[in-house]
Amino acid sequence: MTRPETSSSDRQASVVDLDARALMDSLEDAVFIHDFQGRMFDINQAACTRLGYTREELLKQGLQAIDSPEFANQVPDRMAALRKTGKGLFESVHLCKNGKGIPVEVNARLIEFNGTTLVIGVSRDITERKLAEQEKTRIQSQLLHSSKLASIGTLAAGVAHEINNPLTIIRGQNEFIRESLILNEADPKMIQTLDKQEQAIGRIAGIVNSLRLYARNDNSTSEEVNIHQIIQETLSLVANIYKRAQIQIETQLRSINPTTAGNIGQMQQVILNLIVNAKDALEGRKSGGLIRLETEDVGTTAIVLRLSDNGCGMHPNQLQQIFNAFYTTKPPGKGTGLGLPISHSIITSMKGTIDVASEPGVGTVFTLTLPKLR
Ligand SMILES: Nc1ncnc2c1ncn2[C@@H]1O[C@H](COP(=O)(O)OP(=O)(O)OP(=O)(O)O)[C@@H](O)[C@H]1O
Numbered sequence: 001m002t003r004p005e006t007s008s009s010d011r012q013a014s015v016v017d018l019d020a021r022a023l024m025d026s027l028e029d030a031v032f033i034h035d036f037q038g039r040m041f042d043i044n045q046a047a048c049t050r051l052g053y054t055r056e057e058l059l060k061q062g063l064q065a066i067d068s069p070e071f072a073n074q075v076p077d078r079m080a081a082l083r084k085t086g087k088g089l090f091e092s093v094h095l096c097k098n099g100k101g102i103p104v105e106v107n108a109r110l111i112e113f114n115g116t117t118l119v120i121g122v123s124r125d126i127t128e129r130k131l132a133e134q135e136k137t138r139i140q141s142q143l144l145h146s147s148k149l150a151s152i153g154t155l156a157a158g159v160a161h162e163i164n165n166p167l168t169i170i171r172g173q174n175e176f177i178r179e180s181l182i183l184n185e186a187d188p189k190m191i192q193t194l195d196k197q198e199q200a201i202g203r204i205a206g207i208v209n210s211l212r213l214y215a216r217n218d219n220s221t222s223e224e225v226n227i228h229q230i231i232q233e234t235l236s237l238v239a240n241i242y243k244r245a246q247i248q249i250e251t252q253l254r255s256i257n258p259t260t261a262g263n264i265g266q267m268q269q270v271i272l273n274l275i276v277n278a279k280d281a282l283e284g285r286k287s288g289g290l291i292r293l294e295t296e297d298v299g300t301t302a303i304v305l306r307l308s309d310n311g312c313g314m315h316p317n318q319l320q321q322i323f324n325a326f327y328t329t330k331p332p333g334k335g336t337g338l339g340l341p342i343s344h345s346i347i348t349s350m351k352g353t354i355d356v357a358s359e360p361g362v363g364t365v366f367t368l369t370l371p372k373l374r
């Protein structure tokens with residue numbers, strides 16, 4: 001059977017008439033045809049599949065039920081703009097039947113149907129784009145944070161240098177005064193006062209030293225650092241103190257080859273900082289205090305050290321600040337707020353990362369990821 005001859009414009013018209021629905025249903029984007037009041041006139045298959053409704057159910061839903069509440073109140077303004085310009089491009093979040101929200105970009109146009117003006121909206125799922133944008137924002141704020149830390153580091157190094165010189169002079173002169181007092185058999189109270197002063201100066205010197213470390217101004221050499229060895233040495237240093245405080249320390253050292261490049265002294269400092277923080281977080285807890293140190297290999301290139309405690313934990317707004325220099329929640333004399341910024345600075349210099357997760361009343365986990373030496 002031969003087909004009757006048709007003109008080119010006849011052929012085009014018949015394709016649209018017969019296959020308009022099939023065409024609409026073959027689209028990956030969801031299509032909604034509705035009036036200015038938001039009453040649905042037609043939808044395609046992708047709209048039903050994406051939102052989890054049957055065709056009948058979705059046709060009964062008004063447009064307002066599909067837009068999530070924070071976007072639904074923008075509908076009247078969008079309609080007004082559409083009436084005015086005949087087109088619109090906007091972002092929204094569409095709600096599925098199960099309550100899940102899907103970020104979408106809607107491209108809307110006006111169409112005439114049986115003498116009525118309707119809106120045809122083609123909605124594209126932009127979940128992936130949104131995730132990429134979030135990731136970009138996260139990386140940008142991380143970069144901002146790193147550059148902030150770097151500038152604080154430069155400032156800290158300068159301040160430390162300036163304080164160190166007069167401090168050395170004060171220490172030397174105190175020594176001279178002490179000798180004179182002893183020689184002249186002065187009142188022992190005077191010598192005691194001098195001792196207290198010396199203690200206070202010692203504390204200032206300690207802070208200044210920490211600041212210098214924070215700024216990584218110590219030109220330390222890079223050597224092979226065995227993480228397991230450092231953990232064990234550091235734990236043996238503090239074992240008795242933790243036992244007295246009734247804190248249990250558990251280790252699960254699973255890395256096969258726990259070596260990285262860095263400075264042993266600095267790595268000791270990082271681990272000590274973290275376990276001292278964990279101990280402080282357990283203060284006030286009568287029993288069941290637990291600090292766990294775990295290591296494991298990530299493929300052949302990295303080693304992960306996780307240090308967790310079941311202490312007081314931290315609120316999100318506190319978490320945001322813990323790597324800021326001088327941020328502390330501890331009483332004066334107990335915390336300087338330099339432990340974590342210094343640890344961050346040391347781990348970054350080893351080309352590693354330090355992450356933290358915490359929940360108030362549950363505990364905290366610090367995760368260090370370091371590149372393997374070989
Ligand atoms: N494991 C943890 N659990 C709960 N809070 C923590 C933990 N580790 C750190 N923090 C919080 O982060 C703050 C900053 O810690 P960081 O080690 O930088 O300073 P610090 O311990 O206060 O003083 P420093 O270490 O200089 O003596 C702490 O004051 C505390 O509020």
Ligand SMILES: [Mg+2]
Nearest residue numbers: 273277339340
């Ligand atoms: Mg600390």
